[in-house]
Amino acid sequence: MPKWRDEWTAYILMLPAIIYVIVLAFVPAISAVYGSFETARGQLTTYNYNFVISTFGISPITNTFIVTASALTLQFTIAFLAASLLSKPFRGRGIYSAIFLIPFGVATIVTGVIFHDIFSTFGGYANTLLRSFGIHPIDWTGSYWTSLLIMILADSWKNTPIVTLVLLSGMVTIPTDLYSQAMVDGAGPISRFFYITLPNMVSFIAIALMIRGISEFNIFALALLLFPHSLLTTMTYALWDTVNAFPADAGATILLGFVLIFAAMVMFMRSRYGKANMYGK
Amino acid sequence: MVNEYKGPRSKYYFYIGGTVFAFIVLIPLYILVIIAFGAPSQTLGAYYPMLLPTKFTLENLHNAFTGYGLVLLSAFYKSLETAFIVASLAVLLGFHAAYGLNKMPYKYSNMILALLFFSTMIPSLTIAIPISTIFIKIGLYDSALGLALAQELVVLPLTVFLITGAFEAIPRTLEYQARVDGATFSQALYKVIFPLALPGIVSAFLLSWLMSWDEFTFAVILSPVHPTLPILIYLQSTARGDILTGTVFSLLVTIPVIILTVILSKFIRGSYLSSGLTG
Numbered sequence: 155m156p157k158w159r160d161e162w163t164a165y166i167l168m169l170p171a172i173i174y175v176i177v178l179a180f181v182p183a184i185s186a187v188y189g190s191f192e193t194a195r196g197q198l199t200t201y202n203y204n205f206v207i208s209t210f211g212i213s214p215i216t217n218t219f220i221v222t223a224s225a226l227t228l229q230f231t232i233a234f235l236a237a238s239l240l241s242k243p244f245r246g247r248g249i250y251s252a253i254f255l256i257p258f259g260v261a262t263i264v265t266g267v268i269f270h271d272i273f274s275t276f277g278g279y280a281n282t283l284l285r286s287f288g289i290h291p292i293d294w295t296g297s298y299w300t301s302l303l304i305m306i307l308a309d310s311w312k313n314t315p316i317v318t319l320v321l322l323s324g325m326v327t328i329p330t331d332l333y334s335q336a337m338v339d340g341a342g343p344i345s346r347f348f349y350i351t352l353p354n355m356v357s358f359i360a361i362a363l364m365i366r367g368i369s370e371f372n373i374f375a376l377a378l379l380l381f382p383h384s385l386l387t388t389m390t391y392a393l394w395d396t397v398n399a400f401p402a403d404a405g406a407t408i409l410l411g412f413v414l415i416f417a418a419m420v421m422f423m424r425s426r427y428g429k430a431n432m433y434g435k
Numbered sequence: 436m437v438n439e440y441k442g443p444r445s446k447y448y449f450y451i452g453g454t455v456f457a458f459i460v461l462i463p464l465y466i467l468v469i470i471a472f473g474a475p476s477q478t479l480g481a482y483y484p485m486l487l488p489t490k491f492t493l494e495n496l497h498n499a500f501t502g503y504g505l506v507l508l509s510a511f512y513k514s515l516e517t518a519f520i521v522a523s524l525a526v527l528l529g530f531h532a533a534y535g536l537n538k539m540p541y542k543y544s545n546m547i548l549a550l551l552f553f554s555t556m557i558p559s560l561t562i563a564i565p566i567s568t569i570f571i572k573i574g575l576y577d578s579a580l581g582l583a584l585a586q587e588l589v590v591l592p593l594t595v596f597l598i599t600g601a602f603e604a605i606p607r608t609l610e611y612q613a614r615v616d617g618a619t620f621s622q623a624l625y626k627v628i629f630p631l632a633l634p635g636i637v638s639a640f641l642l643s644w645l646m647s648w649d650e651f652t653f654a655v656i657l658s659p660v661h662p663t664l665p666i667l668i669y670l671q672s673t674a675r676g677d678i679l680t681g682t683v684f685s686l687l688v689t690i691p692v693i694i695l696t697v698i699l700s701k702f703i704r705g706s707y708l709s710s711g712l713t714g
Contacts (some may be wrong), residue, residue: 160536160538161539163620164534164538164539165538166535167534167535168531168532168534168535168536168547170531170532171528171530171531171532171591171595172547174528175550175551175588175591178566178584178587179557179562180557181508182562182564183561183562185565186561186564186565189565195644209687218538234630235678236456239449239453240454242448244448244449245448247453247527250457251700252458252697252700253457253698254457254460255696255700256461257460258466258696259649259687259692259695259696260649260692260693261648261651261688262463262649262665263649263665263668263669264668264688264689266465266667267682267685268463268464268467268685270672270678271466271467271479272463272466273676274678275705276441277478277479277480277483277484279466279482279486280485281483282483282484282485283486285483299507310704311459313621329688366557368556368629371558372560374558374652375651375669378669378673379669379672379673387558390560391655393658396565396568399567399568403565404561406558406561406564409561413557413558414556
Protein backbone atom coordinates (compact mmCIF):
# COMPACT_ATOMS: atom_id res chain seq x y z
CA MET A 155 0.00 0.00 0.00
CA PRO A 156 1.68 3.26 -1.07
CA LYS A 157 1.60 6.26 1.26
CA TRP A 158 -1.40 8.54 0.70
CA ARG A 159 -0.32 11.78 -0.98
CA ASP A 160 -1.75 15.30 -0.73
CA GLU A 161 -2.15 15.46 -4.50
CA TRP A 162 -4.60 12.60 -4.45
CA THR A 163 -6.82 14.45 -1.97
CA ALA A 164 -6.61 17.46 -4.26
CA TYR A 165 -7.74 15.36 -7.23
CA ILE A 166 -10.68 14.00 -5.23
CA LEU A 167 -11.71 17.57 -4.32
CA MET A 168 -11.89 18.28 -8.04
CA LEU A 169 -14.38 15.49 -8.72
CA PRO A 170 -17.64 17.19 -7.62
CA ALA A 171 -17.27 19.90 -10.27
CA ILE A 172 -16.47 17.37 -13.00
CA ILE A 173 -19.33 15.07 -12.04
CA TYR A 174 -21.60 18.09 -11.86
CA VAL A 175 -20.82 19.17 -15.41
CA ILE A 176 -21.20 15.63 -16.73
CA VAL A 177 -24.53 15.01 -15.01
CA LEU A 178 -26.14 18.39 -15.74
CA ALA A 179 -24.65 19.26 -19.14
CA PHE A 180 -23.50 16.19 -21.04
CA VAL A 181 -26.16 13.73 -19.92
CA PRO A 182 -29.09 16.07 -20.75
CA ALA A 183 -27.49 16.95 -24.10
CA ILE A 184 -27.22 13.27 -25.00
CA SER A 185 -30.76 12.63 -23.83
CA ALA A 186 -31.99 15.50 -26.04
CA VAL A 187 -30.26 13.94 -29.05
CA TYR A 188 -31.68 10.54 -28.18
CA GLY A 189 -35.16 11.94 -27.50
CA SER A 190 -35.19 13.64 -30.89
CA PHE A 191 -35.24 10.21 -32.54
CA GLU A 192 -37.95 8.86 -30.28
CA THR A 193 -41.73 8.93 -30.11
CA ALA A 194 -44.04 8.76 -27.10
CA ARG A 195 -44.34 5.01 -27.69
CA GLY A 196 -40.57 4.59 -27.54
CA GLN A 197 -39.99 3.79 -31.21
CA LEU A 198 -36.96 5.09 -33.06
CA THR A 199 -37.95 7.46 -35.85
CA THR A 200 -37.08 10.58 -37.84
CA TYR A 201 -40.69 11.73 -37.52
CA ASN A 202 -39.75 14.62 -35.18
CA TYR A 203 -37.37 16.10 -37.73
CA ASN A 204 -39.88 15.77 -40.55
CA PHE A 205 -42.45 17.44 -38.34
CA VAL A 206 -40.12 20.33 -37.44
CA ILE A 207 -39.00 20.94 -41.03
CA SER A 208 -42.51 20.69 -42.43
CA THR A 209 -43.84 23.11 -39.80
CA PHE A 210 -41.10 25.73 -39.88
CA GLY A 211 -39.30 25.17 -43.18
CA ILE A 212 -35.61 25.99 -43.31
CA SER A 213 -36.00 29.70 -42.57
CA PRO A 214 -35.00 29.25 -38.88
CA ILE A 215 -31.66 27.94 -40.12
CA THR A 216 -31.04 30.65 -42.70
CA ASN A 217 -32.21 33.36 -40.29
CA THR A 218 -29.83 32.06 -37.62
CA PHE A 219 -26.94 32.22 -40.10
CA ILE A 220 -27.82 35.76 -41.18
CA VAL A 221 -28.05 36.92 -37.56
CA THR A 222 -24.77 35.26 -36.59
CA ALA A 223 -22.80 36.59 -39.53
CA SER A 224 -24.03 40.17 -39.29
CA ALA A 225 -23.74 40.37 -35.50
CA LEU A 226 -20.17 39.03 -35.54
CA THR A 227 -19.14 41.44 -38.30
CA LEU A 228 -20.46 44.46 -36.43
CA GLN A 229 -19.10 43.40 -33.06
CA PHE A 230 -15.62 42.60 -34.31
CA THR A 231 -15.35 45.85 -36.25
CA ILE A 232 -16.29 47.95 -33.23
CA ALA A 233 -14.29 45.80 -30.83
CA PHE A 234 -11.10 46.18 -32.89
CA LEU A 235 -11.50 49.96 -32.83
CA ALA A 236 -12.28 50.03 -29.10
CA ALA A 237 -9.47 47.61 -28.22
CA SER A 238 -6.85 49.51 -30.20
CA LEU A 239 -7.96 52.66 -28.40
CA LEU A 240 -7.73 51.00 -24.99
CA SER A 241 -4.34 49.41 -25.76
CA LYS A 242 -2.71 52.85 -25.88
CA PRO A 243 -1.58 54.56 -22.71
CA PHE A 244 -3.42 57.80 -22.02
CA ARG A 245 -4.72 59.51 -18.93
CA GLY A 246 -8.29 58.50 -18.07
CA ARG A 247 -8.06 55.15 -19.84
CA GLY A 248 -9.28 53.38 -16.67
CA ILE A 249 -12.47 55.42 -16.59
CA TYR A 250 -13.13 54.80 -20.27
CA SER A 251 -12.62 51.05 -19.94
CA ALA A 252 -14.95 50.92 -16.92
CA ILE A 253 -17.64 52.73 -18.93
CA PHE A 254 -17.11 50.48 -21.96
CA LEU A 255 -17.69 47.42 -19.78
CA ILE A 256 -21.07 48.52 -18.36
CA PRO A 257 -23.28 46.87 -21.04
CA PHE A 258 -21.68 43.51 -20.17
CA GLY A 259 -23.53 43.61 -16.85
CA VAL A 260 -26.89 44.77 -18.19
CA ALA A 261 -29.32 41.87 -18.52
CA THR A 262 -30.09 40.75 -22.08
CA ILE A 263 -33.80 41.17 -21.55
CA VAL A 264 -33.27 44.72 -20.26
CA THR A 265 -31.24 45.48 -23.38
CA GLY A 266 -34.14 44.16 -25.42
CA VAL A 267 -36.67 46.34 -23.61
CA ILE A 268 -34.52 49.47 -24.01
CA PHE A 269 -33.97 48.90 -27.74
CA HIS A 270 -37.65 48.16 -28.13
CA ASP A 271 -38.33 51.57 -26.56
CA ILE A 272 -35.79 53.28 -28.79
CA PHE A 273 -36.98 51.76 -32.06
CA SER A 274 -40.71 51.40 -31.58
CA THR A 275 -42.72 52.93 -34.40
CA PHE A 276 -45.00 54.79 -32.06
CA GLY A 277 -43.13 56.65 -29.32
CA GLY A 278 -39.65 55.64 -30.41
CA TYR A 279 -36.57 57.75 -29.79
CA ALA A 280 -34.93 56.77 -33.08
CA ASN A 281 -37.78 58.38 -35.00
CA THR A 282 -37.57 61.51 -32.85
CA LEU A 283 -33.93 61.77 -33.84
CA LEU A 284 -34.69 61.18 -37.52
CA ARG A 285 -37.37 63.84 -37.46
CA SER A 286 -35.05 66.38 -35.87
CA PHE A 287 -32.79 65.90 -38.90
CA GLY A 288 -35.77 66.29 -41.17
CA ILE A 289 -35.79 62.64 -42.27
CA HIS A 290 -39.04 60.76 -42.65
CA PRO A 291 -39.69 58.36 -39.70
CA ILE A 292 -39.27 54.64 -40.32
CA ASP A 293 -41.54 51.76 -39.39
CA TRP A 294 -38.69 49.93 -37.63
CA THR A 295 -40.61 46.85 -36.55
CA GLY A 296 -42.39 46.53 -39.89
CA SER A 297 -39.87 44.81 -42.14
CA TYR A 298 -37.52 41.87 -41.89
CA TRP A 299 -34.32 43.84 -42.40
CA THR A 300 -35.12 46.66 -39.99
CA SER A 301 -36.11 44.28 -37.20
CA LEU A 302 -32.92 42.32 -37.92
CA LEU A 303 -30.97 45.57 -37.65
CA ILE A 304 -32.57 46.45 -34.31
CA MET A 305 -31.80 43.05 -32.87
CA ILE A 306 -28.19 43.15 -34.11
CA LEU A 307 -27.71 46.63 -32.66
CA ALA A 308 -29.13 45.55 -29.31
CA ASP A 309 -27.01 42.41 -29.27
CA SER A 310 -23.86 44.30 -30.26
CA TRP A 311 -24.44 46.99 -27.66
CA LYS A 312 -24.56 44.33 -24.96
CA ASN A 313 -21.83 42.00 -26.19
CA THR A 314 -19.13 44.08 -27.87
CA PRO A 315 -17.45 44.64 -24.45
CA ILE A 316 -16.59 40.93 -24.20
CA VAL A 317 -15.08 40.88 -27.67
CA THR A 318 -13.17 44.06 -26.87
CA LEU A 319 -11.76 42.51 -23.68
CA VAL A 320 -10.55 39.37 -25.42
CA LEU A 321 -9.05 41.28 -28.36
CA LEU A 322 -7.44 43.77 -25.97
CA SER A 323 -5.76 40.99 -24.01
CA GLY A 324 -4.33 39.76 -27.33
CA MET A 325 -3.31 43.20 -28.53
CA VAL A 326 -1.21 43.98 -25.46
CA THR A 327 0.94 40.88 -26.14
CA ILE A 328 2.18 42.34 -29.45
CA PRO A 329 5.54 44.10 -28.93
CA THR A 330 5.31 47.80 -29.81
CA ASP A 331 8.74 47.56 -31.47
CA LEU A 332 7.09 45.73 -34.34
CA TYR A 333 4.93 48.75 -35.05
CA SER A 334 7.81 51.19 -34.75
CA GLN A 335 9.91 49.16 -37.17
CA ALA A 336 7.04 48.86 -39.62
CA MET A 337 6.58 52.62 -39.48
CA VAL A 338 10.26 53.16 -40.22
CA ASP A 339 9.79 50.90 -43.23
CA GLY A 340 6.91 53.12 -44.32
CA ALA A 341 3.90 50.95 -43.45
CA GLY A 342 0.68 52.90 -42.98
CA PRO A 343 -1.95 52.18 -40.32
CA ILE A 344 -3.95 49.89 -42.61
CA SER A 345 -1.07 47.67 -43.66
CA ARG A 346 0.18 47.60 -40.04
CA PHE A 347 -3.23 46.30 -39.03
CA PHE A 348 -3.29 43.58 -41.68
CA TYR A 349 0.38 42.51 -41.51
CA ILE A 350 1.10 42.89 -37.79
CA THR A 351 -2.03 43.11 -35.66
CA LEU A 352 -4.16 40.46 -37.35
CA PRO A 353 -1.55 37.68 -37.78
CA ASN A 354 -0.39 38.10 -34.18
CA MET A 355 -3.86 37.79 -32.77
CA VAL A 356 -5.17 34.68 -34.48
CA SER A 357 -5.69 32.68 -31.31
CA PHE A 358 -7.41 35.55 -29.51
CA ILE A 359 -9.65 36.20 -32.50
CA ALA A 360 -10.49 32.49 -32.48
CA ILE A 361 -11.43 32.66 -28.80
CA ALA A 362 -13.62 35.70 -29.28
CA LEU A 363 -15.21 34.12 -32.35
CA MET A 364 -15.87 30.97 -30.37
CA ILE A 365 -17.41 32.73 -27.37
CA ARG A 366 -19.52 35.12 -29.42
CA GLY A 367 -20.33 32.88 -32.37
CA ILE A 368 -21.82 30.23 -30.11
CA SER A 369 -23.83 32.87 -28.27
CA GLU A 370 -25.11 34.29 -31.54
CA PHE A 371 -26.42 30.89 -32.55
CA ASN A 372 -28.15 30.89 -29.15
CA ILE A 373 -29.59 34.40 -29.38
CA PHE A 374 -32.93 33.99 -27.67
CA ALA A 375 -34.25 36.64 -25.28
CA LEU A 376 -33.58 39.44 -27.76
CA ALA A 377 -35.22 37.47 -30.55
CA LEU A 378 -38.36 36.94 -28.46
CA LEU A 379 -38.67 40.69 -27.94
CA LEU A 380 -37.34 42.17 -31.16
CA PHE A 381 -37.36 39.69 -34.02
CA PRO A 382 -40.76 38.36 -35.13
CA HIS A 383 -39.23 35.70 -37.41
CA SER A 384 -38.16 32.17 -36.46
CA LEU A 385 -34.64 31.38 -35.32
CA LEU A 386 -33.43 27.94 -34.22
CA THR A 387 -33.85 29.01 -30.59
CA THR A 388 -37.29 30.59 -30.83
CA MET A 389 -38.42 27.65 -32.96
CA THR A 390 -37.28 25.21 -30.27
CA TYR A 391 -39.00 27.31 -27.61
CA ALA A 392 -42.22 27.31 -29.64
CA LEU A 393 -41.99 23.51 -29.88
CA TRP A 394 -41.32 23.10 -26.18
CA ASP A 395 -43.96 21.16 -24.33
CA THR A 396 -43.39 19.36 -21.04
CA VAL A 397 -45.80 16.58 -21.97
CA ASN A 398 -44.43 15.79 -25.42
CA ALA A 399 -40.80 16.93 -25.45
CA PHE A 400 -39.73 15.01 -28.55
CA PRO A 401 -40.29 17.68 -31.26
CA ALA A 402 -38.51 20.23 -29.05
CA ASP A 403 -35.67 17.73 -28.65
CA ALA A 404 -35.36 17.70 -32.43
CA GLY A 405 -35.12 21.49 -32.50
CA ALA A 406 -32.59 21.40 -29.65
CA THR A 407 -30.52 18.80 -31.50
CA ILE A 408 -30.43 20.84 -34.72
CA LEU A 409 -29.28 23.83 -32.66
CA LEU A 410 -26.61 21.75 -30.93
CA GLY A 411 -25.44 20.36 -34.27
CA PHE A 412 -24.91 23.79 -35.79
CA VAL A 413 -23.10 25.06 -32.71
CA LEU A 414 -20.71 22.10 -32.76
CA ILE A 415 -20.03 22.50 -36.49
CA PHE A 416 -19.31 26.19 -35.94
CA ALA A 417 -16.96 25.42 -33.02
CA ALA A 418 -15.11 22.82 -35.10
CA MET A 419 -14.66 25.34 -37.91
CA VAL A 420 -13.20 27.93 -35.53
CA MET A 421 -10.84 25.34 -34.05
CA PHE A 422 -9.72 24.42 -37.56
CA MET A 423 -9.12 28.07 -38.45
CA ARG A 424 -7.05 28.52 -35.32
CA SER A 425 -4.84 25.50 -35.95
CA ARG A 426 -4.46 26.39 -39.63
CA TYR A 427 -3.58 30.06 -39.34
CA GLY A 428 -2.38 30.16 -35.74
CA LYS A 429 1.05 28.82 -36.74
CA ALA A 430 2.10 32.09 -38.33
CA ASN A 431 1.69 33.59 -34.91
CA MET A 432 5.10 34.16 -33.34
CA TYR A 433 4.44 36.26 -30.29
CA GLY A 434 0.98 35.28 -29.09
CA LYS A 435 0.41 32.24 -26.97
CA MET B 436 12.76 56.22 -32.82
CA VAL B 437 9.33 56.61 -34.25
CA ASN B 438 6.62 56.42 -31.66
CA GLU B 439 3.07 57.15 -32.68
CA TYR B 440 1.76 57.01 -29.14
CA LYS B 441 3.39 60.12 -27.76
CA GLY B 442 2.30 62.94 -30.02
CA PRO B 443 -0.10 65.44 -28.41
CA ARG B 444 -2.23 65.40 -31.55
CA SER B 445 -2.97 61.68 -31.37
CA LYS B 446 -3.93 62.07 -27.68
CA TYR B 447 -6.76 64.28 -28.86
CA TYR B 448 -7.98 61.48 -31.08
CA PHE B 449 -8.03 59.09 -28.12
CA TYR B 450 -10.27 61.40 -26.17
CA ILE B 451 -12.55 62.04 -29.12
CA GLY B 452 -12.79 58.31 -29.91
CA GLY B 453 -13.22 57.35 -26.26
CA THR B 454 -15.93 59.92 -25.73
CA VAL B 455 -17.83 58.77 -28.81
CA PHE B 456 -17.74 55.17 -27.56
CA ALA B 457 -18.76 56.21 -24.05
CA PHE B 458 -21.64 58.16 -25.52
CA ILE B 459 -22.89 55.12 -27.47
CA VAL B 460 -22.63 52.98 -24.34
CA LEU B 461 -24.47 55.44 -22.13
CA ILE B 462 -27.32 56.54 -24.43
CA PRO B 463 -29.49 53.41 -23.99
CA LEU B 464 -29.06 53.67 -20.21
CA TYR B 465 -30.02 57.33 -20.38
CA ILE B 466 -33.19 56.37 -22.28
CA LEU B 467 -33.97 53.79 -19.58
CA VAL B 468 -33.68 56.44 -16.88
CA ILE B 469 -35.76 59.09 -18.66
CA ILE B 470 -38.54 56.61 -19.37
CA ALA B 471 -38.59 55.46 -15.76
CA PHE B 472 -38.63 58.98 -14.31
CA GLY B 473 -40.13 61.09 -17.10
CA ALA B 474 -43.80 61.95 -17.41
CA PRO B 475 -45.34 59.30 -19.74
CA SER B 476 -46.82 62.06 -21.90
CA GLN B 477 -43.27 63.06 -22.85
CA THR B 478 -41.82 59.55 -23.18
CA LEU B 479 -43.67 56.40 -24.27
CA GLY B 480 -47.00 58.18 -24.56
CA ALA B 481 -45.76 60.69 -27.12
CA TYR B 482 -45.66 59.99 -30.84
CA TYR B 483 -42.25 61.65 -30.89
CA PRO B 484 -40.83 61.26 -27.36
CA MET B 485 -38.56 64.06 -26.16
CA LEU B 486 -34.85 63.35 -25.93
CA LEU B 487 -34.61 65.90 -23.13
CA PRO B 488 -37.87 65.61 -21.16
CA THR B 489 -38.84 68.53 -18.99
CA LYS B 490 -41.36 66.94 -16.63
CA PHE B 491 -40.22 64.31 -14.16
CA THR B 492 -42.32 62.18 -11.87
CA LEU B 493 -42.10 59.31 -9.40
CA GLU B 494 -45.52 58.11 -10.47
CA ASN B 495 -44.21 55.38 -12.82
CA LEU B 496 -42.24 53.83 -9.97
CA HIS B 497 -45.15 54.27 -7.60
CA ASN B 498 -47.60 52.63 -10.03
CA ALA B 499 -45.24 49.72 -10.65
CA PHE B 500 -44.84 49.12 -6.92
CA THR B 501 -48.51 49.45 -5.99
CA GLY B 502 -49.87 47.65 -9.06
CA TYR B 503 -47.45 44.73 -8.97
CA GLY B 504 -46.08 44.92 -5.42
CA LEU B 505 -46.44 41.25 -4.51
CA VAL B 506 -45.46 39.89 -7.91
CA LEU B 507 -42.45 42.18 -7.98
CA LEU B 508 -41.43 41.28 -4.45
CA SER B 509 -41.68 37.54 -5.03
CA ALA B 510 -39.71 37.84 -8.31
CA PHE B 511 -37.10 39.94 -6.56
CA TYR B 512 -36.79 37.38 -3.78
CA LYS B 513 -36.58 34.49 -6.23
CA SER B 514 -33.86 36.22 -8.26
CA LEU B 515 -31.93 37.03 -5.11
CA GLU B 516 -32.23 33.51 -3.70
CA THR B 517 -31.23 31.88 -6.99
CA ALA B 518 -28.27 34.19 -7.51
CA PHE B 519 -26.93 33.52 -4.01
CA ILE B 520 -27.22 29.75 -4.42
CA VAL B 521 -25.51 29.94 -7.83
CA ALA B 522 -22.67 32.12 -6.56
CA SER B 523 -22.06 30.09 -3.38
CA LEU B 524 -22.10 26.79 -5.24
CA ALA B 525 -19.82 28.22 -7.92
CA VAL B 526 -17.24 29.22 -5.33
CA LEU B 527 -17.55 25.93 -3.43
CA LEU B 528 -17.17 23.74 -6.52
CA GLY B 529 -14.87 26.12 -8.36
CA PHE B 530 -12.38 26.65 -5.54
CA HIS B 531 -11.82 22.94 -5.01
CA ALA B 532 -11.72 22.18 -8.71
CA ALA B 533 -9.20 24.94 -9.32
CA TYR B 534 -7.06 23.68 -6.43
CA GLY B 535 -7.00 20.18 -7.85
CA LEU B 536 -6.24 21.47 -11.34
CA ASN B 537 -3.37 23.51 -9.98
CA LYS B 538 -1.77 20.37 -8.50
CA MET B 539 -2.25 18.30 -11.60
CA PRO B 540 0.33 17.77 -14.33
CA TYR B 541 -0.29 20.27 -17.11
CA LYS B 542 -1.22 17.60 -19.63
CA TYR B 543 -4.20 16.32 -17.62
CA SER B 544 -5.36 19.66 -16.22
CA ASN B 545 -5.61 20.95 -19.77
CA MET B 546 -7.89 18.06 -20.64
CA ILE B 547 -10.21 18.85 -17.76
CA LEU B 548 -10.25 22.55 -18.65
CA ALA B 549 -11.16 21.52 -22.20
CA LEU B 550 -14.01 19.38 -20.85
CA LEU B 551 -15.29 22.35 -18.85
CA PHE B 552 -14.97 24.62 -21.85
CA PHE B 553 -16.73 22.10 -24.04
CA SER B 554 -19.66 22.07 -21.62
CA THR B 555 -20.14 25.81 -22.20
CA MET B 556 -20.60 25.14 -25.91
CA ILE B 557 -23.78 23.14 -25.38
CA PRO B 558 -26.71 25.55 -25.86
CA SER B 559 -28.68 26.29 -22.68
CA LEU B 560 -31.87 25.58 -24.56
CA THR B 561 -30.65 22.11 -25.57
CA ILE B 562 -29.95 21.27 -21.93
CA ALA B 563 -32.97 23.03 -20.48
CA ILE B 564 -35.54 20.95 -22.34
CA PRO B 565 -34.53 17.50 -21.00
CA ILE B 566 -33.81 19.04 -17.59
CA SER B 567 -37.34 20.46 -17.43
CA THR B 568 -38.88 16.99 -17.81
CA ILE B 569 -36.54 15.55 -15.17
CA PHE B 570 -37.15 18.41 -12.75
CA ILE B 571 -40.93 17.97 -13.06
CA LYS B 572 -40.49 14.34 -12.05
CA ILE B 573 -38.26 15.02 -9.05
CA GLY B 574 -40.08 18.15 -7.89
CA LEU B 575 -37.39 20.72 -8.64
CA TYR B 576 -39.41 22.40 -11.40
CA ASP B 577 -40.15 26.07 -10.71
CA SER B 578 -37.99 26.06 -7.57
CA ALA B 579 -35.10 28.41 -6.90
CA LEU B 580 -32.80 25.48 -6.15
CA GLY B 581 -33.60 23.74 -9.44
CA LEU B 582 -33.07 26.91 -11.43
CA ALA B 583 -29.81 27.57 -9.59
CA LEU B 584 -28.56 24.05 -10.35
CA ALA B 585 -29.14 24.67 -14.06
CA GLN B 586 -27.71 28.21 -14.12
CA GLU B 587 -24.61 26.90 -12.36
CA LEU B 588 -23.60 25.36 -15.68
CA VAL B 589 -23.23 28.80 -17.22
CA VAL B 590 -20.96 30.14 -14.48
CA LEU B 591 -18.96 27.13 -13.26
CA PRO B 592 -16.37 26.93 -16.07
CA LEU B 593 -15.74 30.67 -15.88
CA THR B 594 -15.39 30.45 -12.08
CA VAL B 595 -12.83 27.67 -12.39
CA PHE B 596 -10.81 29.69 -14.94
CA LEU B 597 -10.93 32.78 -12.72
CA ILE B 598 -9.85 31.01 -9.53
CA THR B 599 -7.17 29.03 -11.38
CA GLY B 600 -5.81 32.38 -12.50
CA ALA B 601 -5.74 33.54 -8.86
CA PHE B 602 -3.86 30.38 -7.78
CA GLU B 603 -1.11 30.97 -10.30
CA ALA B 604 -0.03 34.06 -8.38
CA ILE B 605 0.42 32.09 -5.12
CA PRO B 606 3.92 30.61 -4.57
CA ARG B 607 3.69 26.84 -4.09
CA THR B 608 6.34 26.82 -1.38
CA LEU B 609 3.95 28.58 1.01
CA GLU B 610 1.73 25.54 1.21
CA TYR B 611 4.69 23.15 1.67
CA GLN B 612 6.04 25.35 4.45
CA ALA B 613 2.70 25.25 6.23
CA ARG B 614 2.70 21.45 5.97
CA VAL B 615 6.27 21.22 7.27
CA ASP B 616 5.30 23.43 10.18
CA GLY B 617 2.65 20.89 11.14
CA ALA B 618 -0.53 22.17 9.48
CA THR B 619 -2.93 19.48 8.32
CA PHE B 620 -3.98 19.29 4.68
CA SER B 621 -7.24 21.11 5.32
CA GLN B 622 -5.57 23.77 7.47
CA ALA B 623 -3.10 24.46 4.69
CA LEU B 624 -5.91 24.61 2.16
CA TYR B 625 -8.41 26.77 4.05
CA LYS B 626 -6.14 28.86 6.26
CA VAL B 627 -3.20 29.48 3.93
CA ILE B 628 -4.36 29.08 0.33
CA PHE B 629 -7.97 30.28 0.64
CA PRO B 630 -7.16 33.74 2.09
CA LEU B 631 -4.46 34.28 -0.54
CA ALA B 632 -6.84 33.42 -3.36
CA LEU B 633 -9.60 35.54 -1.81
CA PRO B 634 -9.57 38.40 -4.37
CA GLY B 635 -10.08 35.88 -7.18
CA ILE B 636 -12.74 34.03 -5.19
CA VAL B 637 -14.66 37.20 -4.37
CA SER B 638 -14.65 38.31 -7.99
CA ALA B 639 -15.79 34.83 -9.07
CA PHE B 640 -18.62 35.04 -6.54
CA LEU B 641 -19.74 38.46 -7.76
CA LEU B 642 -19.46 37.51 -11.42
CA SER B 643 -21.54 34.34 -10.89
CA TRP B 644 -24.07 36.32 -8.90
CA LEU B 645 -24.32 38.85 -11.73
CA MET B 646 -24.70 36.22 -14.44
CA SER B 647 -27.45 34.42 -12.53
CA TRP B 648 -29.24 37.71 -11.84
CA ASP B 649 -29.35 38.40 -15.60
CA GLU B 650 -29.95 34.86 -16.87
CA PHE B 651 -32.96 34.32 -19.13
CA THR B 652 -32.99 31.01 -21.02
CA PHE B 653 -32.97 28.53 -18.12
CA ALA B 654 -35.24 30.82 -16.11
CA VAL B 655 -37.94 31.03 -18.77
CA ILE B 656 -38.05 27.25 -19.18
CA LEU B 657 -37.42 26.01 -15.66
CA SER B 658 -39.24 28.66 -13.65
CA PRO B 659 -42.15 30.17 -15.61
CA VAL B 660 -44.82 30.04 -12.89
CA HIS B 661 -42.96 31.92 -10.18
CA PRO B 662 -40.68 33.99 -12.41
CA THR B 663 -37.38 35.68 -11.67
CA LEU B 664 -37.01 39.39 -12.43
CA PRO B 665 -35.82 39.00 -16.06
CA ILE B 666 -38.79 36.73 -16.81
CA LEU B 667 -41.15 39.14 -15.06
CA ILE B 668 -39.85 41.93 -17.32
CA TYR B 669 -40.40 39.73 -20.35
CA LEU B 670 -43.96 38.81 -19.35
CA GLN B 671 -44.78 42.39 -18.43
CA SER B 672 -43.57 43.81 -21.74
CA THR B 673 -44.95 41.13 -24.06
CA ALA B 674 -47.78 39.06 -22.60
CA ARG B 675 -49.29 41.96 -20.62
CA GLY B 676 -48.13 44.53 -23.17
CA ASP B 677 -47.26 47.03 -20.44
CA ILE B 678 -43.93 48.28 -21.68
CA LEU B 679 -43.78 51.21 -19.26
CA THR B 680 -43.91 48.95 -16.19
CA GLY B 681 -41.51 46.59 -17.96
CA THR B 682 -39.08 49.48 -18.37
CA VAL B 683 -39.42 50.50 -14.71
CA PHE B 684 -38.69 46.91 -13.65
CA SER B 685 -35.71 46.95 -16.01
CA LEU B 686 -34.27 49.93 -14.16
CA LEU B 687 -34.62 48.08 -10.85
CA VAL B 688 -32.77 45.06 -12.25
CA THR B 689 -30.05 47.23 -13.75
CA ILE B 690 -29.06 49.36 -10.74
CA PRO B 691 -27.28 46.57 -8.81
CA VAL B 692 -25.55 45.20 -11.92
CA ILE B 693 -24.04 48.55 -12.88
CA ILE B 694 -22.55 48.89 -9.40
CA LEU B 695 -21.25 45.31 -9.59
CA THR B 696 -19.81 45.77 -13.09
CA VAL B 697 -17.88 48.85 -12.05
CA ILE B 698 -16.50 46.98 -9.01
CA LEU B 699 -15.63 43.99 -11.18
CA SER B 700 -14.12 45.95 -14.07
CA LYS B 701 -10.64 45.44 -12.59
CA PHE B 702 -11.11 41.68 -12.40
CA ILE B 703 -12.93 40.83 -15.62
CA ARG B 704 -10.13 40.34 -18.08
CA GLY B 705 -10.06 38.80 -21.48
CA SER B 706 -7.32 36.42 -20.39
CA TYR B 707 -9.64 34.74 -17.86
CA LEU B 708 -12.43 34.42 -20.36
CA SER B 709 -10.06 32.77 -22.76
CA SER B 710 -7.95 30.55 -20.50
CA GLY B 711 -9.91 27.49 -21.52
CA LEU B 712 -8.46 27.72 -24.98
CA THR B 713 -5.04 29.32 -24.75
CA GLY B 714 -1.89 27.63 -23.55
